[in-house]
Amino acid sequence: MGCFSCLCGRCKDVRKIKDDSSTGVRSSTRKGRSKTSTENVVKKDSSIEKGSDSSTNPKRGGARSFTFRELAAATKNFKEANLIGQGGFGKVYKGILETGQTVAIKQLDHNGLQGNREFIVEVLMLSLLHHSNLVTLIGYCTDGDQRLLAYEYMPMGCLEDHLFDLTLDNAPLDWNTRIKIAVGAAQGLEYLHCKADPPVIYRDLKSANILLDDDFNPKLSDFGLAKLGPVGDNTHVSTRVMGTHGYCAPEYAMSGKLTLKSDVYSFGVVLLELITGRKAIDITKMRAEQNLVSWSRPFFKDRRRFAQLADPLLEGCFPVRCFHHAIAITAMCLQEQPNFRPLIGDVVVALEYLASQPYQSEAQTGSLRSHPSSPAQRGY
Numbered sequence: 001m002g003c004f005s006c007l008c009g010r011c012k013d014v015r016k017i018k019d020d021s022s023t024g025v026r027s028s029t030r031k032g033r034s035k036t037s038t039e040n041v042v043k044k045d046s047s048i049e050k051g052s053d054s055s056t057n058p059k060r061g062g063a064r065s066f067t068f069r070e071l072a073a074a075t076k077n078f079k080e081a082n083l084i085g086q087g088g089f090g091k092v093y094k095g096i097l098e099t100g101q102t103v104a105i106k107q108l109d110h111n112g113l114q115g116n117r118e119f120i121v122e123v124l125m126l127s128l129l130h131h132s133n134l135v136t137l138i139g140y141c142t143d144g145d146q147r148l149l150a151y152e153y154m155p156m157g158c159l160e161d162h163l164f165d166l167t168l169d170n171a172p173l174d175w176n177t178r179i180k181i182a183v184g185a186a187q188g189l190e191y192l193h194c195k196a197d198p199p200v201i202y203r204d205l206k207s208a209n210i211l212l213d214d215d216f217n218p219k220l221s222d223f224g225l226a227k228l229g230p231v232g233d234n235t236h237v238s239t240r241v242m243g244t245h246g247y248c249a250p251e252y253a254m255s256g257k258l259t260l261k262s263d264v265y266s267f268g269v270v271l272l273e274l275i276t277g278r279k280a281i282d283i284t285k286m287r288a289e290q291n292l293v294s295w296s297r298p299f300f301k302d303r304r305r306f307a308q309l310a311d312p313l314l315e316g317c318f319p320v321r322c323f324h325h326a327i328a329i330t331a332m333c334l335q336e337q338p339n340f341r342p343l344i345g346d347v348v349v350a351l352e353y354l355a356s357q358p359y360q361s362e363a364q365t366g367s368l369r370s371h372p373s374s375p376a377q378r379g380y
Contacts, residue, residue: 063137068146084157087106089109093105094153105150106150132187133188163273193263246292264347272296
C-alpha cells in the first residue's frame with residue numbers, strides 16, 4: 001500500500017481550501033487556524049435540560065426550543081404515514097413547521113438504546129459545530145419527559161439506502177457519486193478532528209449515519225455518541241465501548257481506548273462499503289464473508305485481485321487507476337495498529353485527487369445514474 005503517500009504528495013495542488021464557516025479549515029497541519037470551542041460542552045447540561053434556548057445565536061445557526069405541541073402539529077400528531085426511519089434513538093418523522101420548513105423530527109424512545117445523556121450531547125454538539133458536511137440542528141424539545149430533535153430534512157435518505165438491498169426505484173450509485181460522497185464525509189470528519197477545539201471523536205461513523213441531499217452531498221448525522229478527544233499529553237480517551245459492530249476499530253472494541261484514529265478506521269469501513277457494495281456485517285452470507293473487513297484483507301495484499309472487490313453493480317464503470325488508489329486508501333485506514341492509519345486530513349487530500357479524476361464513459365448507460373429518481377426510505 002505504499003502508493004498512498006505518493007498519492008498524497010502528488011495531489012496537494014488539486015486541493016482548494018476556503019477558510020469560512022461553511023467549509024471549515026481542512027488541514028491539520030495549517031498554522032494559525034481558528035477553532036470552534038467545545039470545551040464547555042458537558043458543563044451546559046443543566047441549561048439544556050431545563051429547556052432554555054442557550055444555543056440561540058444567529059451566527060451559529062440558532063437551534064431553537066420547540067414545544068411538544070409544535071412538533072406534534074408538524075408531524076400531524078406523529079402520523080404513521082410520516083414515519084421515515086428508525087434507529088437507536090427512536091423513530092424519525094417527516095414534518096412541516098408553521099414556517100413551512102420541512103424537517104426531520106426524531107422522538108426519543110425511552111426503551112431504546114440511547115437516552116437522555118445522548119440527547120443532551122447531540123443538542124450541544126450540533127449547536128456548537130457547524131459545517132456543510134454536518135447535518136443542521138433546527139431545534140429540540142424538552143417538554144416534561146419528551147425529548148425530540150428537529151433537523152434539516154435530507155430528501156435522499158442515508159447512504160445505506162443507496163448501497164444495499166436496492167429496490168427497482170433506486171438505481172445503484174455510479175463511481176463518481178460514490179467518490180463525491182466519500183470526499184464530503186471525510187471533510188465533515190476532518191472538521192471534527194482538526195477544527196473543533198478540543199477535537200471531537202464522532203464514534204458512530206457508518207453508512208446509515210451519512211445523509212444525502214438532492215444532489216447527493218453527504219452530511220454526518222447522529223452525534224449522541226460523540227466524545228471530546230484527548231488534549232495535551234493524553235493519547236486517548238477511556239470510555240465504555242459504544243458504536244456499531246463491524247465499524248468499531250479493534251483497539252477500541254477490545255480496550256475502550258478511543259482516539260481520532262478510531263474514527264479513521266470506521267471511515268475505512270464506509271469506504272470499503274462504497275467500493276464493494278457489501279455490508280460491514282452481513283449474516284446472510286457464508287461465515288467467511290460475513291465480516292466485510294476480514295473478508296477483504298487478503299485482496300488488499302494482491303493488486304491482481306483488486307478487481308474482485310468492485311461492486312458488481314458498477315459494471316466495471318470506473319477508472320482502474322483511481323479504483324486501485326481507492327483500495328490503497330481504504331487499506332491504510334483499516335490498519336490494525338492505529339498509529340499506522342493516516343490522519344483524516346491526508347485522507348481528504350487523497351480522495352479529492354480521486355474526485356478530480358472522474359470516470360467518463362463514451363455513452364451514458366441506462367442502468368447507472370448519479371441521481372436516482374425516487375428517494376429511498378430515509379435514515380436518520
